[in-house]
Amino acid sequence: MNLPQAPREGRFDRPFGRRGLAGVAVLQVSLYAWSWLIPYAGPWPVEPFDALEELVSAATMLLWLAATLVAISASPTVRLGWLLVLISITDHVWELGFIQVPALYFVADTFGPGISSIVLAHIVVAFPTGRLVDGLDRLLVRAIYVYFFGLGTLRLVRFEPNFTCDPYCPRNPFAIWPDEAFIEALDRVTPFVVPVVGLLVIAAMVRHWRRSSAVRRRALVPVLVALPAALAVNTAFFFALSFDLGPVLDAVATPLVQASSMLLPGAFLIGVLRSRFARAGVADLALELGRGVPLGGLRAVLARTLRDPTLELAFAAPGGSGLVDPEGREFQAPTGPGRMVTPLERDGELLAVLVHDPAVDTDNPGLVEAVASVARLSLSNERLSAQVRAQLEEVRESRQRIVEAADDERRRVERDLHDGAQQRLVALAMRLQLARETTTGAQTLLDEATAELRAAIAEVRDLARGLHPTILTEAGLGAAIEALAERTPVPIRLDIPDARFPAPIEATAYFVVAEALTNVVRYAGANEARVKAAIEADRLIVTIEDDGVGGADPVRGSGLRGLADRVGAARGLLSVTSPVGSGTVVRADLPLT
Amino acid sequence: MTDASSPIRVVLADDAVLLREALAAALAAAGFEVVGQAADVDGLLLAVDREDPDVVVVDVRMPPTHSTEGLEAAREIRRRRPGRPILVLSQYVETRYAVDLVRDDPAGLGYLLKDRVSRIADLADAVRRVAGGETVIDPEVVGRLLGRPRRHSPLDELTRREREILGLMAEGRSNHGIAEALTLELKTVEGHVGQVFSKLGLEPTSEDHRRVLAVLTFLRSE
Numbered sequence: 001m002n003l004p005q006a007p008r009e010g011r012f013d014r015p016f017g018r019r020g021l022a023g024v025a026v027l028q029v030s031l032y033a034w035s036w037l038i039p040y041a042g043p044w045p046v047e048p049f050d051a052l053e054e055l056v057s058a059a060t061m062l063l064w065l066a067a068t069l070v071a072i073s074a075s076p077t078v079r080l081g082w083l084l085v086l087i088s089i090t091d092h093v094w095e096l097g098f099i100q101v102p103a104l105y106f107v108a109d110t111f112g113p114g115i116s117s118i119v120l121a122h123i124v125v126a127f128p129t130g131r132l133v134d135g136l137d138r139l140l141v142r143a144i145y146v147y148f149f150g151l152g153t154l155r156l157v158r159f160e161p162n163f164t165c166d167p168y169c170p171r172n173p174f175a176i177w178p179d180e181a182f183i184e185a186l187d188r189v190t191p192f193v194v195p196v197v198g199l200l201v202i203a204a205m206v207r208h209w210r211r212s213s214a215v216r217r218r219a220l221v222p223v224l225v226a227l228p229a230a231l232a233v234n235t236a237f238f239f240a241l242s243f244d245l246g247p248v249l250d251a252v253a254t255p256l257v258q259a260s261s262m263l264l265p266g267a268f269l270i271g272v273l274r275s276r277f278a279r280a281g282v283a284d285l286a287l288e289l290g291r292g293v294p295l296g297g298l299r300a301v302l303a304r305t306l307r308d309p310t311l312e313l314a315f316a317a318p319g320g321s322g323l324v325d326p327e328g329r330e331f332q333a334p335t336g337p338g339r340m341v342t343p344l345e346r347d348g349e350l351l352a353v354l355v356h357d358p359a360v361d362t363d364n365p366g367l368v369e370a371v372a373s374v375a376r377l378s379l380s381n382e383r384l385s386a387q388v389r390a391q392l393e394e395v396r397e398s399r400q401r402i403v404e405a406a407d408d409e410r411r412r413v414e415r416d417l418h419d420g421a422q423q424r425l426v427a428l429a430m431r432l433q434l435a436r437e438t439t440t441g442a443q444t445l446l447d448e449a450t451a452e453l454r455a456a457i458a459e460v461r462d463l464a465r466g467l468h469p470t471i472l473t474e475a476g477l478g479a480a481i482e483a484l485a486e487r488t489p490v491p492i493r494l495d496i497p498d499a500r501f502p503a504p505i506e507a508t509a510y511f512v513v514a515e516a517l518t519n520v521v522r523y524a525g526a527n528e529a530r531v532k533a534a535i536e537a538d539r540l541i542v543t544i545e546d547d548g549v550g551g552a553d554p555v556r557g558s559g560l561r562g563l564a565d566r567v568g569a570a571r572g573l574l575s576v577t578s579p580v581g582s583g584t585v586v587r588a589d590l591p592l593t
Numbered sequence: 594m595t596d597a598s599s600p601i602r603v604v605l606a607d608d609a610v611l612l613r614e615a616l617a618a619a620l621a622a623a624g625f626e627v628v629g630q631a632a633d634v635d636g637l638l639l640a641v642d643r644e645d646p647d648v649v650v651v652d653v654r655m656p657p658t659h660s661t662e663g664l665e666a667a668r669e670i671r672r673r674r675p676g677r678p679i680l681v682l683s684q685y686v687e688t689r690y691a692v693d694l695v696r697d698d699p700a701g702l703g704y705l706l707k708d709r710v711s712r713i714a715d716l717a718d719a720v721r722r723v724a725g726g727e728t729v730i731d732p733e734v735v736g737r738l739l740g741r742p743r744r745h746s747p748l749d750e751l752t753r754r755e756r757e758i759l760g761l762m763a764e765g766r767s768n769h770g771i772a773e774a775l776t777l778e779l780k781t782v783e784g785h786v787g788q789v790f791s792k793l794g795l796e797p798t799s800e801d802h803r804r805v806l807a808v809l810t811f812l813r814s815e
Contacts, residue, residue, distance in 0.1 A: 415659060418684050419609060422707070427615035429711030434622055437713070452611065 012079045012130070016072040024072065024085060028065045031092050032058075042098035043167040056258045063265035064088060071130075071272045076362050079130025080272065083123045091116040102170035110156045111149075117194070118148045120264065121201045124227055127268070128219045128275045129362060133208075140204055144197060151186065158182050191238055198231040216359040218307065219275035226267030233260040282367070286374050296326050298375065298382045302354070305371055312355040315383040318391050323353060326382055328389025344372040344379065352379045398565040405562050416463050424456035469510070477506045481513050481531060488517050488529075490546075495532040501540060505590050508570045509533065509542045515559050516544035516586040524548025524584060540590045545583060552578035563588075601724050604629040604644055606637035606666070607652035607682070608659075616650070616710065623717035632656075634666045641670055641677075648724040652707070653683040653690070664694055667702070676700065678723040682707045683731075691734045692809050699802040703729030703765070728765030728805040735763040738812040747793050755792070758785045763808045767801045 016024065039046045068088065072081030094112025097105045122141050125132060132138045160178035161169070172178075205227065209220050237257045285305040293301050303311035314323040314331040323331040333341050333355060340358040344351045354368060361368055372379065428449050435445035464470075472480035478496040485492040501509070513531055520529045526548030533542045552560065560576055563586075567574040572590035603625045607613040610632070617627045629640035633656050641649060649670060653663035667679045678701035681694060691704040703723040709731060710716040719729045739748070739760055751759065754775075761771045772782045790797045793811060798804050 418654065419659065422684065423609040423612045426707055426711050427609075427612045430615040430619050430713060433711070433713050434618060437622065 012082050013075060015074050015078050016081070021069055021073060024068060025065060027085070028061065028068065028088050031088060032061045035092055035095055038095045038098045043100065052255070053258060056255075056262070060258075060262045060265060063262055063269060067265050067269040067272060070269060075365050076129045077272050077275065080123065080126065080128060080268075081130070083119060083126065083130055084268065087116050087119045087123065090119050100168055100170070103173050105168075105170055106156060106159070106172045106174060110152050110159070114148060114152070118144055121197060123268070124201050124223060125204050127205070127208075127223050128216075128271050136207075137204060140200060147193075147197075155183060155186055194238070195231065195235045198227075198235070202228055202231070212359065216275075216357070219271045222267040222270040222274070223264075226263040230260045230263045233257060282370050282374055285371060289375055289378050293378055295382060295385045298378050299326060302371060302375065306356060306360050306367065308357045308360050310357055311360075313382070314353040314355065315386045316350045318387040318394075324386050324390040326386045326389075328386050328391075328393050330390075342368045342372075344369070346376060346380075351376070352383060398568055401562065401565050402569065405565070413463065413467065416459070420459040420463070421456045424452050424459070428452040428456065468507075472506055472510050473503065476500045477509055477533065480506075480510050481533075484510075484514055484517060485531065488521060490517075490520055490526055491528050492517070493528070493530045495530070495534075497533060497535065499535070501592060504570055505540055505592060508566055508572070508590060509540060509588065511566060512542055512563055512574070512586065512588045513544055515563050516584075519552065519559060519584070520544070520546045520548065523552065524550075526583070535592070538592050540588075540592055542588045542590070544586045547583045549580070550578045550582050550584050551580040552576055552584050560586075600624055600626040601648060601721065602626050602628045602644065602646045603648050603650055603720065604631070604637065604640045604646040605650045606631040606633070606640075606655065606663070608632045608655050609652070612652075616716075619710070619713045619716060620650075620720065623713055623720075625717070625720060634662050634669075637666050638669065638673075641674070648678040648680065648720055650680045650682065650720060653681055653685065661690065664690060667694060671698070671702075676726075678726065679703070680705055680720055680723045680729065682710060686731075686733055686737055688734055688738050688813060691730055692813055695728055695730070695806065695809070699728040699765070699805050701726045701728075704731055704734060705729060706731045706733055709733075722765070726802075727767065727770075728802050730764050730805070730809070732760070732764055735760050735812075738763060738809070741812070750792050751789060755785055755789050758782065759789050759793075759808065762786070762789075762804055763812060765801070765805045 064084065064087075068081055068084040070081075071077040071084055093115050094108050096108035097112065099105075121144050123130075125137050125141050132141055156172075156174045157177050158175065158179045159172055160175045160180065161172065202224075205220065205224050209217055209224055212220060233256055237253050240253060282305065285301065288301055299311065299313040302313065303309055312325070312331075314325055314333065316322075317324045317330070323333060325331040333353065338358070340356055340361055342354045342356065342361070344354060352372070354372070356368065431445050431449040431452065435442045435449065438445070469480050469483070471483050476499070478494075478498050481496055482494060485494055500506070517529065517531070520526050524546045526546035529544065529546040531542075531544050533540060535541075560574075564574040567588050567590065570590055572588055575587045575589075576584065577587075578584040601624075603620055605613060605617055605620070605627055607616065613630055613632070617630060620627050628644045628646055631637040631640045637649070637651060640646075649667070651663045651666055653661055655662040655666070663681050663683070667681055670677055670679060676698070680703040682705055683690060684707050686706060694704050695702045701723055703719050705716070705719045709719075722729050739756065748756065748759075757775065758771055761774060766774065768779060768782045768786060771777070771786075772779045775782070787797065789795075795807055795811060798807060
C-alpha cells in the first residue's frame with residue numbers, strides 16, 4: 001500500500017503511454033459498470049433507479065478518471081496518478097460483500113467502507129507529486145494506515161454478528177475472539193475519529209502551503225479549499241443521520257453529500273493541471289522576448305514565466321571566478337534546501353545561473369531548460385551587460401582604493417615628518433642653545449646635537465626615497481632594484497635586464513618588487529628570495545619568489561591589493577601564488593606598448 | 594611672580610624620547626624642576642596625580658592616534674584639577690585648537706608651537722607665564738588669526754601700533770607685559786588698549802584672561 005521510497009526516478013515516476021492511459025480508462029469504466037451490476041448478485045433488494053443520483057455518480061467517476069489520466073500522463077504527478085488508480089480500486093472493495101462468500105463478506109464489511117478514505121488521506125498529504133516530502137508527513141500517513149488496518153483486523157476477529165438472518169447471515173469465519181461490547185464501543189468511537197483524521201490531514205496541507213512557493217501554492221489551493229468543504233458536509237451528514245433528524249433533512253442532505261463527492265476529484269484535477277500549467281508560459285515568453293526586453297528586465301520576465309517571484313539570475317564574473325547579478329554586483333549562490341541552482345550552458349560555456357524554488361523543477365521538469373533555450377539571446381545580452389557592469393564596478397572600487405592609498409601615504413609622510421625629522425631638528429636646536437649657554441659639558445651637547453642632525457638627515461633621505469627613488473628615474477629599474485636589494489635583510493638573487501622602460505612601467509615594476517620584498521621580510525620567514533624581470537613579447541614580466549612560509553592572501557592583504565590596483569592601472573596583471581608551506585611567487589605582467 | 598627659593602615643579606609629557614629629554618634638560622637649565630616625565634596620556638595623568646606639579650607641559654601628539662591626544666589630556670587634567678596651569682606644545686598652527694583649548698577658562702593655559710621651544714628663553718617664559726595664571730597663545734597662531742582674509746574688517750581702522758597691541762593681547766599678555774615688550778609707558782598702553790576695544794566694538798574688561806578670550810573670539814568670528 002505504502003509506495004516504496006524509490007530512488008528519485010523510479011518506475012512509479014514514468015509517465016504512462018497511450019496504451020497505459022487506455023488501460024486505466026478501461027479499468028475505471030469496468031469497475032464502474034461492476035458497481036452498477038454487482039448489487040443484483042446479492043440477496044438484498046436493489047434500490048430503485050434514481051436518474052439524478054446516477055448522473056452525479058457518473059460525473060464523479062468521470063472526474064476521477066480525468067484527474068487520474070492527467071496525473072499519470074506526465075511527470076511529476078505520475079506517482080499521484082498511481083494513488084488515484086488505487087483509490088478507484090479500493091472504492092469497490094465493499095461491493096465484494098455481494099458475492100455471498102462469508103470470508104469475503106466480512107473482509108469487505110470491515111475494510112470496504114473506510115479504505116478509500118484512507119488512500120484519499122494519503123493522496124492529499126502527498127499532493128501534488130504523490131511523494132511524502134518529510135518525516136512528519138510519512139509519520140502521519142503511516143499512523144493512519146496502522147490505525148485503520150490494526151483496528152480493522154481487531155474488529156474482524158472480535159465481530160460475531162447476531163442479527164436476524166435476513167436475507168443473508170453468514171458466520172464470521174475470522175471471529176476467534178468475539179466480544180459484542182467491544183464492537184459496540186468501537187462503532188461508537190469511529191465516527192469521531194474520521195473528522196480528527198480529516199483535520200490532521202488539513203493541517204498537513206496547510207503546513208505544505210505555508211512552506212510552498214507561489215508555484216506550488218497554485219496547485220495546492222483547490223485541494224485546500226475542497227477538502228475542508230467535503231469533510232464538513234460528510235461529518236455533518238453523518239451526525240445528522242445518527243440523530244435521525246427526519247426525512248426533510250434526508251431529502252436535502254443526500255444530494256448535498258453526493259454533490260460533495262465531486263469536490264475532491266474536481267480539486268485534484270484542477271490542482272494537477274495547475275501544477276504544470278506553467279509550460280504554456282514558454283510561448284508567451286517567446287512573444288515577449290520577441291518584442292524586446294530592456295537590459296536588466298530579464299529576471300522579472302523569467303520569474304513571471306516560471307511563476308517563481310523569488311527567481312534570481314546570475315552570470316559568471318568577468319574575472320572567471322564567482323558570479324555576478326544582472327547589476328554586476330557580486331552574487332553568492334545559495335546552498336541548502338529551499339533553493340535550487342540551475343546552471344544554463346551553451347556550447348560548454350556557462351551562460352547563466354538560475355536560482356529558483358525547487359518546485360519549479362519538480363512540478364515541471366525541463367521547463368527551466370525550455371525557458372532558458374527560448375531566452376538564450378536575451379540571456380547572452382544580459383550576461384554581457386552584467387559582466388561590463390561588474391568590470392566597471394571593479395574599476396570604480398580600484399580607483400577608490402588608489403585614492404585611499406594616496407591619502408594613507410600622505411598621512412604617513414606627514415607623520416614621519418612630524419615625529420621624525422621635525423622632533424630631531426627641534427631637539428637639535430635646543431641642544432645647541434644649551435651648549436651655548438653652558439660652560440661645562442658643551443662638548444657632549446654638541447656631539448649629541450651632531451648625532452641628532454645626522455639622524456634627521458638620514459630620516460629625510462629615507463622618506464624622500466620612499467616617495468620616489470631618484471635612482472629609478474636616473475639609472476633605471478635594474479639599479480633601483482639592486483639598491484633595494486642591498487637594503488633588504490634577506491639575501492636576494494637578481495636577474496634583471498639592463499634596459500630602460502617607460503617611466504610608468506619602471507615605477508610600477510619597482511613598487512611591485514619593493515612591496516613584495518617588504519612582505520618577504522615581514523611575513524615570509526624566507527632564507528632567500530629571487531627577483532627576476534624578463535621581456536616576453538612586448539611585455540615585462542616581473543617575478544618575486546621566496547622560499548618562505550607561503551599562505552599570503554592577495555584579497556585580504558591591503559598591500560597586495562594595492563599592488564594589483566597599481567598593476568591594473570598599467571593594464572597589467574598581478575598574480576600571487578602562495579601555497580601554505582611552499583613559498584610565495586608574486587608575478588606582474590606589464591604590457592610595454 | 595614665583596618664589597625664587599622654591600623652583601616651579603613641572604610634569605612633562607611627550608612620546609618622542611629624544612625631544613622629551615632635550616626639553617627636560619632645557620627646563621632644568623632654565624631653573625625649573627622637572628618632577629615627572631610621561632610618554633602617553635595615561636602616564637601623564639598618573640604623574641600629575643602623584644606629583645601634583647605647579648605646571649604641566651604636554652605635547653599635542655601622543656599615542657595612539659598621534660593627533661590631538663595632548664589637548665584631550667589637558668582637558669582631563671583641568672577637569673580633575675580646575676585651574677591647574679598647562680602648556681600644550683603643538684606642531685599645528687591651527688587657530689581652532691588654540692581657541693578650543695582656552696575657551697572655557699583661559700587662565701593658566703598655553704598653546705605654544707613646538708618650533709618655538711628651540712628658543713629656550715621663549716619656552717621658559719611661556720611656562721613661567723602659564724604657571725603664573727596667564728594665558729599664552731603662540732605669536733604665530735595669533736599672526737594667523739590677525740592675517741585671516743577678511744572682506745570688510747574693523748581691523749583696517751587700527752593703527753599699526755594698535756594692531757601690534759591687539760596681537761600681544763591675543764598672545765595673552767597683560768598691559769604690563771605689553772608695555773615691557775614694546776618699551777612703552779603703561780599709561781600709553783592702556784590708552785591704546787582702550788582705543789582698540791572701542792574701535793572693535795568690544796566691551797572693555799580689566800581681567801587679562803577675559804580679555805584674551807574676547808580678543809580671540811573676535812578674531813576667529815570675524
